Amino acid sequence: MGTEPILDEGEDVIIRVRGLTNRFGDQVVHDKLDLDMRRGEILGVVGGSGTGKSVLMRSIIGLQTPAEGEVRVFNEETVGRSEEEQTRLRSRWGVLFQDGALFSTLTVAENIQVPIREFYPRIDRQLLDEIATYKLVATGLPAEAGAKFPSELSGGMRKRAGLSRALALDPELLFLDEPTAGLDPIGAAGFDALTKDLSATLGHSVFLITHDLDTLYAICDRVAVLADHKVVAVGTIPELLALDHPWIQSYFNGPRGRAAEDAADRAGHTNSDAPRHPAGAGTGA
Numbered sequence: 091m092g093t094e095p096i097l098d099e100g101e102d103v104i105i106r107v108r109g110l111t112n113r114f115g116d117q118v119v120h121d122k123l124d125l126d127m128r129r130g131e132i133l134g135v136v137g138g139s140g141t142g143k144s145v146l147m148r149s150i151i152g153l154q155t156p157a158e159g160e161v162r163v164f165n166e167e168t169v170g171r172s173e174e175e176q177t178r179l180r181s182r183w184g185v186l187f188q189d190g191a192l193f194s195t196l197t198v199a200e201n202i203q204v205p206i207r208e209f210y211p212r213i214d215r216q217l218l219d220e221i222a223t224y225k226l227v228a229t230g231l232p233a234e235a236g237a238k239f240p241s242e243l244s245g246g247m248r249k250r251a252g253l254s255r256a257l258a259l260d261p262e263l264l265f266l267d268e269p270t271a272g273l274d275p276i277g278a279a280g281f282d283a284l285t286k287d288l289s290a291t292l293g294h295s296v297f298l299i300t301h302d303l304d305t306l307y308a309i310c311d312r313v314a315v316l317a318d319h320k321v322v323a324v325g326t327i328p329e330l331l332a333l334d335h336p337w338i339q340s341y342f343n344g345p346r347g348r349a350a351e352d353a354a355d356r357a358g359h360t361n362s363d364a365p366r367h368p369a370g371a372g373t374g375a
């Protein structure tokens with residue numbers, strides 16, 4: 091299997107990005123970036139700090155208007171749509187932003203209900219409460235957490251509350267921006283397991299920005315690497331390790347990368363039978 095960012099014709103693609111260019115003043119963040127994500131996969135997105143992972147996510151969900159390029163989600167253009175069309179598309183995906191982005195003046199249950207009320211303004215109050223409770227329990231929180239304010243929860247619980255809100259409308263596609271940042275290793279592993287279990291049970295695809303190597307090994311089907319203003323490769327970790335790109339080699343073959351791989355081996359998470367290749371012995375991108 092190749093590591094090109096564009097998949098073969100006939101693949102079931104849920105996100106298609108072509109020729110995406112983003113600039114802020116003189117700063118070029120993306121330069122003609124291409125990316126395909128398969129329906130049903132958990133796609134990890136990695137890259138050095140400031141390489142434009144969050145800007146890429148914002149471009150895909152229509153919060154950032156690119157200078158150039160085409161973005162299609164569910165085979166529909168997301169750039170330049172009317173407000174009404176954007177809203178309809180938005181109801182089909184859920185987003186967990188890096189900081190959780192919960193409304194501090196609303197209870198957790200009310201936070202979860204915000205997107206539901208937006209799309210179903212006439213929904214019955216009791217049903218709203220039942221849905222909020224169901225979403226809380228689905229993410230491993232006790233039903234009582236619904237009555238609390240975000241400031242009354244631990245960091246890990248807030249992440250789960252944010253995930254509950256992202257799942258409010260039963261999305262086909264979930265965007266997670268560094269979901270395990272700030273969690274202790276046990277909390278992070280728990281969140282990884284939850285992400286994987288929910289996607290397997292509910293059937294949604296996951297676009298997952300992370301710096302967390304353990305997350306990549308534990309739950310991602312493929313990993314997209316941002317460098318040089320583009321997606322330079324997409325593949326399983328063994329496929330990426332076979333490439334001689336310097337950032338990929340130092341990321342996955344550095345001490346943290348090797349520790350994560352050892353941990354994944356011990357946990358039986360290594361996601362491919364492909365052999366590992368030593369640094370510099372790859373086939374090139």
Ligand SMILES: Nc1ncnc2c1ncn2[C@@H]1O[C@H](COP(=O)(O)OP(=O)(O)OP(=O)(O)O)[C@@H](O)[C@H]1O
Pocket residue numbers: 114119137138139140141142143144145146
């Ligand atoms: N609204 C904005 N205005 C100006 N510059 C911006 C804006 N949003 C992002 N940038 C710049 O774009 C670049 C990419 O930012 P982005 O947040 O996407 O990086 P990232 O890869 O997600 O980084 P990190 O891993 O540190 O979160 C950064 O240099 C950032 O300063």
